[in-house]
Amino acid sequence: MMLRPERQGDEAAIGAVTAAAFEGHPRSDGSEPKIIERLRAAGALTLSLVAEQEGEVVGHVAFSPVTFSGGERGWFGLGPIAVRPDVQGHGIGSRLVREGVRCLREGGARGCVLVGEPAYYRRFGFSAEHGLSTPGIPREYLLALPLNGPVPSGIVAFHPGFFGDAA
Structure with missing residues (x-):
């Protein structure tokens, strides 16, 4: 298995993998493939x-x-992340997270946030021990990983593409 940046022509496969990974997931509304499409279309991927x-x-x-809310820049949101169901449990998701975080760190990113299961993301250094919030998200599921500097406090907002408005 190899990890690489997305390239032109991967869009349909990414959408199919994402749809399959989230199908029937209790915390999914099925919008994950569309989120990726909207982020890509907005130039925010x-x-x-x-x-x-x-x-x-x-x-x-x-x-x-x-x-x-304080205007801090250089932070990124992780997600969606998906692994095809027939190959889940083999460390592919972990490798994707680690490689992505490595790329962000080397690129000078200040940090990364996500909404996810604390027990899973703790292994990568993500924590809910910070002063961040996002409307509608319980604080224990809003996780942050500082990469170059401290975690800011305040309200964090994900790109509008997560909510159906990629403007």
Whole structure:
């Protein structure tokens, strides 16, 4: 298996992997493939990595800019992340997260935030121990990982593409 940046022609495979990974998930409304499409269309898909196995895309992770109520810049949101169901549990998602975080760090990003399961993302250094909030998200699921500097406090906003408005 190899990890690489998304390239032209991967869009349909990324959408299919994402749809399959989230199908029937209790915390999904099925919008994840559309989120990626809207981020891409808005030019907000800052980092898009795929996992490829035997020439097929089997995993994907997206990173896009986030904003803070205090105006801090250089932070990114992780997500959606997806691994094809038949290859889940083999470390593909972990590799995608680690590689994405490495790329962000090396690119000078200040940090990364996500909404997700604390027990899973803690292994990568993400924590809910910060002064951030996002309307409608319980604080324990809003996780942050500082990369170059401290975690700011205040309200974090994900790109409008997450909510159906990629303007």
